[in-house]
Amino acid sequence: MTDEHRPVHQEVRVEGGFGYGVIGADLHVFADRGPVYVLEEFRPPTEPDPAWLVEMPSRMLNARHEIVEFTGRQDELDQLRRWRGTGPRLAARWLHAPGGQGKTRLAARFAEDSIEAGWKVVTATHGPGTVLPPPGSQDLRTDGANGLLLIVDYADRWPLTHLTWLLSNALLHRSGVPARVLLLARSADVWPAVRAALANHQAGTSAQRLPELPDDTGLRGEMFDAARESFARRYGIEDSGAIEPPGPLGAPDFGLTLAVHVAALVAVDARHTGRRPPADMAGLTIYLLDREHLHWTNLFEERGLRIPPAVMNRTVFTAALTGPGPRAPATAVLESLDLAQPAEQVLDDHALCYPPAGPANSALEPLYPDRLAEDFLALTLPGHDADYPAQDWAAPTTATLLDGPQHPDYTGHLADTGHLARGMTFLAAAAQRWPHVGPRHLYPLLRESPRSAVAAGSAVLSALADLDDVEPDLLEAIAAHFPRGRRADLDVGMAAVVVRLAPHRLRTADLPAEYDVHAEVGARLGNAGRHQQELPARQQAVAAARRLVDGSTTRRQRLLADRALTTSLRDLSRCLHHLQRDGEALDAAAEAVATARRVARAAPGAHDAELGHAVYAHAKALSNLGRRREALAELQEAVALFRDLAARDRRYEKDLAVHLTALGATLTDAARPAEAVEVSAEAVGVLRRLAETDPAAHRVELAELLLHLGNRLSQAGRPEAADVATEAVEAYRELARLNPAAHEPMLARALQSQGPCLARAGRLPEALAALEESVAVLSRLARAVPASYEPRLIESSLVLAGFLFFDGQQERALGIQHEQLAAYRRLVRGDPDAHEHRFAVLLLSFAGQCAGMPDGTDRALAAVREALALCERRPADVPVVFHGMFTEAGRGVRERLEQQDRHAESAELRARIAALTGL
Structure with missing residues (x-):
C-alpha cells in the first residue's frame, strides 16, 4: 500500500500557542515564530447572521x-x-489586478468550480503576522481527486524564499496528480522571479491580468443589481428593485468591482436607515466609516462596552496598520501607545466588535476589505479636506508603530511580530489615492529611518517606487541601505527603486556616472529575473563604455574606459545567454576578451584578473554552443592567469580553485583523465589551504571540490579515489546535519559517487550500503520535488542495480533496471535536450552488464542501438568521452554477436559506432 492510500490518523494537541499539522504535505516552520505558511483545505463560507x-x-x-x-x-x-x-x-498562474478588482471573489468562484470538477482545493496563508486557520490537523491527501488546486493570496507580499519553499512542498509534486497554483497579487513585479523559481520544477507558467470593468454601464449595472439584491436580502428589504445607484456607474470611480459593491451596499443601507447616499466614491467610503463609528458608540452606550469610541477608533487604526496576530505581541503594541485603558481590556472589547477570524488567541482583527482599511488610515491621518474627522493622535501613533530600525540589529516594534511590511504597504497604497498621506506622513517617517523601508521588504520597496510624488532624494536615502549583492527577498523591490531612480540620476550624470547607472540597473534587473528588461540596460552600459573609450584623451582614461567596456560586455554576454541568444552572447564575450587583452597589454600584470574572468566567460559561451575543444583552450588560459595571480596575491586563490575545477570537468569530457585528476587535485589543495585559516567559510566549497576530485580519480582508475570519495561523503554528511534542505541533495550525489570507488577498491558491501543510502535520500527528495530529483533517483538506482549484479542479485538488479530505464525514457520524451546524453550513458552501462550475462545479448544490443539513436540526432554535440564508451560497449556486444554467428548485426553495429566516433 502506498503512502498516499495508507490510512492516517493525526491528532494535534496544544497547551498554549498554536497547534497545526498536515497529512499529505510538508510543514515549514520557523523555530521561533511558528509556521512559515499554513495550508488549509478550502471550504465554502458559512452564512453569517444577517443581524x-x-x-x-x-x-x-x-x-x-x-x-x-x-x-x-x-x-x-x-x-x-x-x-x-x-x-x-504542474502549472502556476499569476492573477494580478489592483485591490478591489475582484481577484479574491474570482478565485473563490474558481475554487468552488474546481471542487465540483473533482479537484482538491487548498489555500496557503503566509504565517508571520497574518490570520491563521483554527488549530488542528489538515488532511491534504489527494486520494481519488482529479487534481490539486493551491490558491495563494497576497502572493506579491510573500518573501520570495517563502514562496520558493511553498512551491517545493510535496503537496504539489505527487506523480500523476495534476497540480495548479493560482497566485493572487496586486502587481506583476514579482512574477519574473517567481517564474524563474518555478523553472526548477519544470512547471508551466502564465500570467493573467484582471482588467477594469468596462466604462459602459452594462456589466457594471449587472453587478450593481446582483450586489443590491444580495445586500437587500440581509436587510429584509423586499422592493430592492427601486433602489437606484447613488451615482453614475460609468464614472471612472466605479471601474473596480469593489466600488460597484460599495455603491450597492451604501444605497441599500441608506434606504434602510432613511438617509440619502453620497454620489462619489470618497463620500461612499466616508458613509461606511461613519457606520463603523455609530456601531462603536452603540456598543459603548447601550451594550456595556468598556472602552469609549475614541479609544476604539485608535485601536481600529492600530489594527489596520498591524493586521491580526497573536495576542501577546498585540498587547505589547497597545501598551506602547499609552492608551487610557489596560491593553488586555482594549483587546477584549475590540474582539467583540471585530471577532478574530483565526485562532482564539488572535487579536487586532482589522477592517475589511483592505481598500477600506487603507482609506480609513488616510482619512484618520490629518491633511485632507474630506468631510471626515482626522485625529491628532494618528500621526504619532503611526510613528510609534512604524518605528524603523536605526541600526542593522534593531527591527522595530512591528518588525518583531512580522507586521512592519503590512503597515508600510497599507500606507503606500493609501498614498496612491490620498495625496496627503505620502508627503505629510509616510515620507517623513522614511526620512527619519530610511532603513525601515528595506526592513519592510520587497513589496514595500516596489510600492514606494510606484508612487508619483515620492522624491528622488528619499529613494536615494533608502537605496543607500541596499545590500551590495543579491538578496533573494529584496531583489525585486531593489530593482524597482533603481529603475525609478535611473532617469533622475541620468539627468545630472557625466559619462562615467551614466555608465554606472546603466550597469546598476542591469545588475538589479538581472538579480530580479527580469532579463528582458535587463537587456536594454546592459546594451546601454556597453554603449556608454564605448563612448568612454572614444572620448578618452589620456592613457589612464583609456585604461579605465576599456575596463568598463570589458565588464559591460561580459555582463551583456551573461544576459544574452539567459535569453537563449547564445550566438550573440559569444560575440559579446569574444569582444570582452579582446578588450581585456588590450587592457592587459597596456599595463602588464596589473589587470590579469579581469582578463581571466573575461576568458572564463568566453569559455562558458563557447561551451554553451557545444564548442568544447575551443572552450578547453580558453579554460586552460584562465587557469594559468589565476595561478600566477594566486602566487602573487592569496585573494585570488578561491578564483583559481573554481577555474581549476571547471577545467577538470572539461578535461574529463575530452577524455584526458590524468590531466583532469591533476588540476582537480590542485583545486582541492588550494581550498585546503584556505580552510586552514577559516574552516567555516570554505567547508561547502571544499566538500564540492572533494566530490569532483573523487570522480576524476575514479574515472582515471586511481586507487585513492575511495578515500577521497569517503572524505567528501563525510563532509556532506556533516553539512546535511546542519542544514538538511540545503545539503541532502549533494550528500546523495556524494554517496552515489562513493559507491563505485569503494567497489573498485574491493569493498563491495560498503559500496552497496552507500548506494542504498543514496537511493533512500533521493527517494525522499523526489517525493517532494519529482521534477528536480527524479532523474537523479533513476540514475542512482541504475548505478545500484549495476553493482547488485556483481553481488549476485541479478533478479533484483534487472527489476530495478527495467523500471528505471522506462522512467528515464519518459523524461527524454518530455525534454530530449536535457536528458538524452545522460540517458545514452546509462544505456551503455546497462549494455555492458547485459553482455556479460548468458541470455543478455539481445538486451545489450537493443540498449546500444537506443544509445546510438539518441546521439546520432546531433553527433557534433556528443562529448569526446562518449566515444570510448561506445567503443567499449560495442566491442562487448559484438563479441557476443560473433559467437552466435550474427555477423550482419555485428557489422552494422561496428559501422554505426565508427560513423559516430570516428574510431
Whole structure:
C-alpha cells in the first residue's frame, strides 16, 4: 500500500500557542515564530447572521463571507478553467489586478468550480503576522481527486524564499496528480522571479491580468443589481428593485468591482436607515466609516462596552496598520501607545466588535476589505479636506508603530511580530489615492529611518517606487541601505527603486556616472529575473563604455574606459545567454576578451584578473554552443592567469580553485583523465589551504571540490579515489546535519559517487550500503520535488542495480533496471535536450552488464542501438568521452554477436559506432 492510500490518523494537541499539522504535505516552520505558511483545505463560507452583518455594513464587503453572488467575469473564469484542464502536470498562474478588482471573489468562484470538477482545493496563508486557520490537523491527501488546486493570496507580499519553499512542498509534486497554483497579487513585479523559481520544477507558467470593468454601464449595472439584491436580502428589504445607484456607474470611480459593491451596499443601507447616499466614491467610503463609528458608540452606550469610541477608533487604526496576530505581541503594541485603558481590556472589547477570524488567541482583527482599511488610515491621518474627522493622535501613533530600525540589529516594534511590511504597504497604497498621506506622513517617517523601508521588504520597496510624488532624494536615502549583492527577498523591490531612480540620476550624470547607472540597473534587473528588461540596460552600459573609450584623451582614461567596456560586455554576454541568444552572447564575450587583452597589454600584470574572468566567460559561451575543444583552450588560459595571480596575491586563490575545477570537468569530457585528476587535485589543495585559516567559510566549497576530485580519480582508475570519495561523503554528511534542505541533495550525489570507488577498491558491501543510502535520500527528495530529483533517483538506482549484479542479485538488479530505464525514457520524451546524453550513458552501462550475462545479448544490443539513436540526432554535440564508451560497449556486444554467428548485426553495429566516433 502506498503512502498516499495508507490510512492516517493525526491528532494535534496544544497547551498554549498554536497547534497545526498536515497529512499529505510538508510543514515549514520557523523555530521561533511558528509556521512559515499554513495550508488549509478550502471550504465554502458559512452564512453569517444577517443581524450581525447589518450592524456594520462593511462586514458584507469581506470577500471571506461571499455575500454577493458571483456576477460577471465569465470570460476570466473560463480562462482559468482552460488553464486548469490543459498543459503540463504542474502549472502556476499569476492573477494580478489592483485591490478591489475582484481577484479574491474570482478565485473563490474558481475554487468552488474546481471542487465540483473533482479537484482538491487548498489555500496557503503566509504565517508571520497574518490570520491563521483554527488549530488542528489538515488532511491534504489527494486520494481519488482529479487534481490539486493551491490558491495563494497576497502572493506579491510573500518573501520570495517563502514562496520558493511553498512551491517545493510535496503537496504539489505527487506523480500523476495534476497540480495548479493560482497566485493572487496586486502587481506583476514579482512574477519574473517567481517564474524563474518555478523553472526548477519544470512547471508551466502564465500570467493573467484582471482588467477594469468596462466604462459602459452594462456589466457594471449587472453587478450593481446582483450586489443590491444580495445586500437587500440581509436587510429584509423586499422592493430592492427601486433602489437606484447613488451615482453614475460609468464614472471612472466605479471601474473596480469593489466600488460597484460599495455603491450597492451604501444605497441599500441608506434606504434602510432613511438617509440619502453620497454620489462619489470618497463620500461612499466616508458613509461606511461613519457606520463603523455609530456601531462603536452603540456598543459603548447601550451594550456595556468598556472602552469609549475614541479609544476604539485608535485601536481600529492600530489594527489596520498591524493586521491580526497573536495576542501577546498585540498587547505589547497597545501598551506602547499609552492608551487610557489596560491593553488586555482594549483587546477584549475590540474582539467583540471585530471577532478574530483565526485562532482564539488572535487579536487586532482589522477592517475589511483592505481598500477600506487603507482609506480609513488616510482619512484618520490629518491633511485632507474630506468631510471626515482626522485625529491628532494618528500621526504619532503611526510613528510609534512604524518605528524603523536605526541600526542593522534593531527591527522595530512591528518588525518583531512580522507586521512592519503590512503597515508600510497599507500606507503606500493609501498614498496612491490620498495625496496627503505620502508627503505629510509616510515620507517623513522614511526620512527619519530610511532603513525601515528595506526592513519592510520587497513589496514595500516596489510600492514606494510606484508612487508619483515620492522624491528622488528619499529613494536615494533608502537605496543607500541596499545590500551590495543579491538578496533573494529584496531583489525585486531593489530593482524597482533603481529603475525609478535611473532617469533622475541620468539627468545630472557625466559619462562615467551614466555608465554606472546603466550597469546598476542591469545588475538589479538581472538579480530580479527580469532579463528582458535587463537587456536594454546592459546594451546601454556597453554603449556608454564605448563612448568612454572614444572620448578618452589620456592613457589612464583609456585604461579605465576599456575596463568598463570589458565588464559591460561580459555582463551583456551573461544576459544574452539567459535569453537563449547564445550566438550573440559569444560575440559579446569574444569582444570582452579582446578588450581585456588590450587592457592587459597596456599595463602588464596589473589587470590579469579581469582578463581571466573575461576568458572564463568566453569559455562558458563557447561551451554553451557545444564548442568544447575551443572552450578547453580558453579554460586552460584562465587557469594559468589565476595561478600566477594566486602566487602573487592569496585573494585570488578561491578564483583559481573554481577555474581549476571547471577545467577538470572539461578535461574529463575530452577524455584526458590524468590531466583532469591533476588540476582537480590542485583545486582541492588550494581550498585546503584556505580552510586552514577559516574552516567555516570554505567547508561547502571544499566538500564540492572533494566530490569532483573523487570522480576524476575514479574515472582515471586511481586507487585513492575511495578515500577521497569517503572524505567528501563525510563532509556532506556533516553539512546535511546542519542544514538538511540545503545539503541532502549533494550528500546523495556524494554517496552515489562513493559507491563505485569503494567497489573498485574491493569493498563491495560498503559500496552497496552507500548506494542504498543514496537511493533512500533521493527517494525522499523526489517525493517532494519529482521534477528536480527524479532523474537523479533513476540514475542512482541504475548505478545500484549495476553493482547488485556483481553481488549476485541479478533478479533484483534487472527489476530495478527495467523500471528505471522506462522512467528515464519518459523524461527524454518530455525534454530530449536535457536528458538524452545522460540517458545514452546509462544505456551503455546497462549494455555492458547485459553482455556479460548468458541470455543478455539481445538486451545489450537493443540498449546500444537506443544509445546510438539518441546521439546520432546531433553527433557534433556528443562529448569526446562518449566515444570510448561506445567503443567499449560495442566491442562487448559484438563479441557476443560473433559467437552466435550474427555477423550482419555485428557489422552494422561496428559501422554505426565508427560513423559516430570516428574510431
